Amino acid sequence: xxxxxxxxxKNLVKNYGDFNxxxxxxxxxxxGEIFGLLGPNGAGKTTTLEIIETLRDKTxxxxxxxxxxxxxxxxxIKQVIGVQLQSAGYYPNLNLSELIKLFCGLYGINKSPMEMxxxxxxxxxxxxxxxxxxxxQKQRFSIAxxxxxxxxxxxxxxxxxxxxxxARRNLxxxxxxxxxxxxxxxxxTHYMDEAEELCDRVxxxxxxxxxxxxxxxxxIDELVASGFERKKQVKLANLEDVFINMTGKxxxxx
Amino acid sequence: xxxxxxxxxxxxxxxxxxxxxxRSPSAVVFSLAFPLIFIVVFANIGGSGVTVDVGVAKTTDxxxxxxxxxxxxxxxxxxxxxSADEMAKSLAKGNxxxxxxxxKNNAMPPYTLHVQYTEASQQKGGILKxxxxxxxxxxNSRGNTIxxxxxxxxxTTVKGREYKYIDFILPGMLGFSLLSSGxxxxxxxxxxxxxTLVIKRFFATPVKKYSIVxxxxxxxxxxxxxxxxxxxxxxxxxxxxxxxxxxxxVINMLVLAAxxxxxxxxxxxxxxxxxxxxxxxxxxSNIITMPQFLLSGTFFATTAFPxxxxxxxxxxxxxxxxxxxxKVAFEGAGLNxxxxxxxxxxxxxxxxxxxxxxxxxWE
Ligand SMILES: Nc1ncnc2c1ncn2[C@@H]1O[C@H](COP(=O)(O)OP(=O)(O)OP(=O)(O)O)[C@@H](O)[C@H]1O
Ligand SMILES: [Mg+2]
Numbered sequence: 001x002x003x004x005x006x007x008x009x010k011n012l013v014k015n016y017g018d019f020n021x022x023x024x025x026x027x028x029x030x031x032g033e034i035f036g037l038l039g040p041n042g043a044g045k046t047t048t049l050e051i052i053e054t055l056r057d058k059t060x061x062x063x064x065x066x067x068x069x070x071x072x073x074x075x076x077i078k079q080v081i082g083v084q085l086q087s088a089g090y091y092p093n094l095n096l097s098e099l100i101k102l103f104c105g106l107y108g109i110n111k112s113p114m115e116m117x118x119x120x121x122x123x124x125x126x127x128x129x130x131x132x133x134x135x136x137q138k139q140r141f142s143i144a145x146x147x148x149x150x151x152x153x154x155x156x157x158x159x160x161x162x163x164x165x166x167a168r169r170n171l172x173x174x175x176x177x178x179x180x181x182x183x184x185x186x187x188x189t190h191y192m193d194e195a196e197e198l199c200d201r202v203x204x205x206x207x208x209x210x211x212x213x214x215x216x217x218x219x220i221d222e223l224v225a226s227g228f229e230r231k232k233q234v235k236l237a238n239l240e241d242v243f244i245n246m247t248g249k250x251x252x253x254x
Numbered sequence: 255x256x257x258x259x260x261x262x263x264x265x266x267x268x269x270x271x272x273x274x275x276x277r278s279p280s281a282v283v284f285s286l287a288f289p290l291i292f293i294v295v296f297a298n299i300g301g302s303g304v305t306v307d308v309g310v311a312k313t314t315d316x317x318x319x320x321x322x323x324x325x326x327x328x329x330x331x332x333x334x335x336x337s338a339d340e341m342a343k344s345l346a347k348g349n350x351x352x353x354x355x356x357x358k359n360n361a362m363p364p365y366t367l368h369v370q371y372t373e374a375s376q377q378k379g380g381i382l383k384x385x386x387x388x389x390x391x392x393x394n395s396r397g398n399t400i401x402x403x404x405x406x407x408x409x410t411t412v413k414g415r416e417y418k419y420i421d422f423i424l425p426g427m428l429g430f431s432l433l434s435s436g437x438x439x440x441x442x443x444x445x446x447x448x449x450t451l452v453i454k455r456f457f458a459t460p461v462k463k464y465s466i467v468x469x470x471x472x473x474x475x476x477x478x479x480x481x482x483x484x485x486x487x488x489x490x491x492x493x494x495x496x497x498x499x500x501x502x503x504v505i506n507m508l509v510l511a512a513x514x515x516x517x518x519x520x521x522x523x524x525x526x527x528x529x530x531x532x533x534x535x536x537x538x539s540n541i542i543t544m545p546q547f548l549l550s551g552t553f554f555a556t557t558a559f560p561x562x563x564x565x566x567x568x569x570x571x572x573x574x575x576x577x578x579x580x581k582v583a584f585e586g587a588g589l590n591x592x593x594x595x596x597x598x599x600x601x602x603x604x605x606x607x608x609x610x611x612x613x614x615x616w617e
Contacts, residue, residue: 053458075460079258083458089450093274105266106459108258149459 006031012061023208034185036199043205045188082146086157090130097126107149120144136167153184263461267469284434285481289427296423305331306378309341311355318356323389348374424489425579426552432515440522482511498586506582514575520606527613546572571602
């Protein structure tokens with residue numbers, strides 16, 4: 001894959017009052033990859049994403065998204081990105097297809113709600129309210145709203161938190177499809193198996209600093225080469241494999 | 255790529271908001287059910303009483319036998335504390351049923367009774383008429399020694415329309431409906447859109463802030479005006495609410511309703527910024543709506559209040575909205591004839607939006 005940066009972050013700093021949440025981080029996201037931001041709670045992942053998404057002001061630093069400057073071209077950036085917030089609600093009292101229509105209006109784009117819902121396998125829920133969806137369905141719906149404007153990049157902030165193993169795998173498939181269709185994906189997660197499985201490259205963020213960027217495989221190889229060994233010998237399967245094996249592969253919501 | 259249209263985005267929000275409003279029970283209850291219930295209840299209470307209200311002209315000879323006989327009659331309620339001007343207005347509206355003036359003559363017969371009836375209250379005028387006839391029959395046949403009659407009657411009837419209680423209560427109910435929808439509705443919607451991060455998600459799209467405000471306002475305006483139209487129609491066809499110039503009056507009322515709602519929404523915007531969470535909305539909103547609900551002539555004319563209360567009611571925006579509504583609906587005034595009320599509403603508009611702009615929060 002040609003490594004052409006689509007997002008460039010240089011020396012990003014964010015202070016909340018006296019509190020220094022992001023302390024000068026720099027990284028690039030390449031076009032067409034799934035890029036993972038990993039790190040403990042409070043590391044500054046959401047803050048960083050929301051600054052790139054033009055939803056929060058930065059304290060200092062330089063960011064370009066698909067060639068647009070975050071300071072001067074915020075509106076152009078909004079046109080080419082899709083955003084799933086870590087915690088967002090949807091307009092009350094509307095069903096899914098009405099919500100999609102609303103977003104079509106907000107993006108100034110004509111799409112049929114069914115077409116969008118089909119992408120995330122929610123056509124049978126078209127008349128349901130968002131609040132009546134299961135956790136996994138909610139996440140899939142959120143992703144559908146990020147795809148309405150045919151974005152070049154989508155940002156997913158912990159899309160799989162709280163989902164069961166099948167729903168998680170189902171979402172991975174969806175995210176891979178989105179990437180394979182040419183959309184760059186920036187994702188945060190607390191599940192390392194997920195990052196290992198899904199992400200082309202990951203960055204570790206801790207205490208407002210980036211402490212490493214590379215492919216998951218490279219990180220693992222590096223660690224192994226340094227002489228690291230798991231304390232307990234890994235069995236050939238783990239409990240998640242048992243779960244999947246016992247409950248079946250197909251995910252079951254709806 | 256097609257050029258981005260703020261207009262379409264605004265309409266998309268308005269459409270979504272309108273759907274949401276008509277699906278939320280509280281909006282429908284406050285804007286339609288409550289006002290209609292009040293109208294039904296009060297329209298039925300309002301028409302009671304079998305007394306005939308008779309204004310007494312200042313020039314009346316209160317010692318004359320005619321006056322004394324009327325004073326003794328149970329069904330007659332004599333009103334002596336109104337000025338000639340007030341009485342004439344009340345008569346035209348049917349708030350009083352007749353005006354009498356008893357004058358002593360130097361010639362025969364010694365007394366003349368001038369009675370003014372009103373078309374606005376023909377039934378009660380009729381009661382008074384037959385009452386007067388029997389009084390005169392008694393007085394004139396009492397002294398057998400006097401061959402000539404003691405008094406004569408001169409009658410006239412003024413033109414007027416009956417001012418029914420519905421004519422008073424309906425504009426008040428409209429005002430109440432607009433006030434609660436504007437203040438509570440707007441405050442709740444913007445606070446909850448902010449707290450549930452719906453607005454934040456909107457900001458990730460190219461939509462402009464003004465589109466969000468405008469779209470929401472548009473939806474509420476359409477909803478409230480449809481509600482107002484419904485209330486007016488029910489009032490007119492079911493309870494005989496007076497619409498002097500018909501459709502023109504309705505349109506004027508809707509224009510006033512729109513202006514009122516826009517002002518009340520300003521309170522809602524301000525409250526949504528001040529309130530920290532949803533449970534803080536009702537108390538703050540009540541501080542705004544309750545005094546207006548009680549003191550702006552929703553149920554009773556403000557003239558019934560003591561002076562210090564009247565002074566308060568003379569400041570409140572709803573007082574002027576109600577006032578203008580009643581003038582337009584009952585007296586058939588055009589909007590150019592309620593400029594005084596509109597001017598004061600305009601001052602409120604500037605004041606409240608100056609506050610709202612300061613307190614309103616997006617996140
Ligand atoms: N609006 C805010 N005001 C003040 N401090 C904030 C604000 N938002 C975030 N912070 C602080 O900034 C730091 C980084 O927060 P952030 O939400 O970016 O973390 P995160 O990496 O996304 O964490 P998590 O994994 O829990 O989602 C935290 O210490 C948080 O308390
Ligand atoms: Mg976060």
